[in-house]
Amino acid sequence: MQANDVRLLRGSVVPTTAAGVIAAVAALLAAGGKGLLGAVFATVVVLAFFVIGQVAIGRISRDNPMMMMNMALFTYIVQILLLGLVLFLFKDTEAFDTKVFGLTILxxxxxxVASQVWVFTRLKIAYVEPDGER
Known part of the structure; x- marks a missing residue:
């Protein structure tokens, strides 16, 4: 994994985890233990989906930069489909508060996404190879 990928990943994991903690505390106060469980599960789902996707895109961009956009689009489609599947599977569960779960995922x-945009705009990523052949 390249240094920019690590900074991009760290710059997104930290704020998302902080937002998940805030959501968990708010859910605990508003909906009790089931709300807390829903918020924690939702935060874990979002972090897992996006971290795995970011690592996959980073690996592809290192090995085959020409395939990066294709892989990014494919990863996004798979993430949305899997998230839809998770939402469908847990829509009638009684184990946690589903409204808190959905709001926390959102x-x-x-x-x-906001932290990805913010970090990416501050990274100095060369779009040409300075030492490459001309």
Whole structure:
């Protein structure tokens, strides 16, 4: 994994985890233990999906930079389908508060995307290879 990938990943994991902790505390106060469980599970789902996707895109961009956009789009489609499957499987569960679960997924996803954009705009990523052949 390249240094920029690590900074991008760290710059997104930390704020998303913080948002998940805030959501968990709010859910505990509003919905009790089931709300807390829903918020924690949602945060774990969002972090797992996006971290795995980011690692896959980083690996592909290192090995085959020409396939990076294709892999990014494919990863995004797979993430959305899997998230839809998770939401479908847990829609009628009594183990945790599903409304808290859904709201936390939405909030954590928005924080992840916003932090990705914020970190990416501050990284100095060369779009040409300075030492490459001309």
């Amino acid at each position: 909030g954590a996803t928005l924080v992840w």
